[in-house]
Amino acid sequence: MNKTFETLDDFLGTHFIYTYDNGWEYEWYAKNDHTVDYRIHGGMVAGRWVKDQEANIVMLTPGIYKVAWTEPTGTDVALDFVPNEKKLNGTIFFPKWVQEHPEITVTFQNDHIDLMEESREKYATYPKLVVPEFANITYMGDAGQNNEDVISEAPYEGLPSDIRAGKYFDENYHRINK
Numbered sequence: 001m002n003k004t005f006e007t008l009d010d011f012l013g014t015h016f017i018y019t020y021d022n023g024w025e026y027e028w029y030a031k032n033d034h035t036v037d038y039r040i041h042g043g044m045v046a047g048r049w050v051k052d053q054e055a056n057i058v059m060l061t062p063g064i065y066k067v068a069w070t071e072p073t074g075t076d077v078a079l080d081f082v083p084n085e086k087k088l089n090g091t092i093f094f095p096k097w098v099q100e101h102p103e104i105t106v107t108f109q110n111d112h113i114d115l116m117e118e119s120r121e122k123y124a125t126y127p128k129l130v131v132p133e134f135a136n137i138t139y140m141g142d143a144g145q146n147n148e149d150v151i152s153e154a155p156y157e158g159l160p161s162d163i164r165a166g167k168y169f170d171e172n173y174h175r176i177n178k
């Protein structure tokens with residue numbers, strides 16, 4: 001993709017893969033103006049994936065976007081995308097329990113919302129682990145809004161490479177070999 005991002009509409013429907021400077025690899029989709037989907041390929045909670053997380057998504061100035069949300073785990077996230085420079089800055093605020101028991105969160109969260117809410121009550125919240133990092137965007141795709149094929153299966157080794165190699169989506173941005 002080599003479009004220039006100018007409006008909020010340019011951003012909505014975009015699918016990103018990026019690697020934080022600490023090595024953590026994330027895949028994230030601006031599904032619509034209030035919803036995000038994502039998959040985590042590397043880092044403390046690699047293997048986790050989430051659909052239909054409600055988020056606040058705004059354009060700060062042409063081509064620069066801020067996204068923020070709070071999760072059923074109690075994790076808070078704030079992302080600032082500068083897609084024209086293939087960069088973003090993200091801060092993740094993990095409750096202590098996620099740092100101590102990351103394995104509880106490494107799943108398809110949508111099927112285990114009750115477990116996340118029980119765990120956030122059962123285990124410690126503080127002190128939080130704050131992870132502020134820049135990331136380099138390694139892939140951008142124009143998936144269109146509300147495309148359920150973008151994030152539709154668990155992360156597997158090599159998935160980001162398959163996407164970057166053009167082996168994962170067809171010309172209509174539907175998953176191949178579904």
Ligand SMILES: C=Cc1ccc(O)cc1
Binds near residue numbers: 026028038077090
């Ligand atoms: C905890 C979720 C999360 C999703 C995307 C991202 O870049 C950072 C955190």
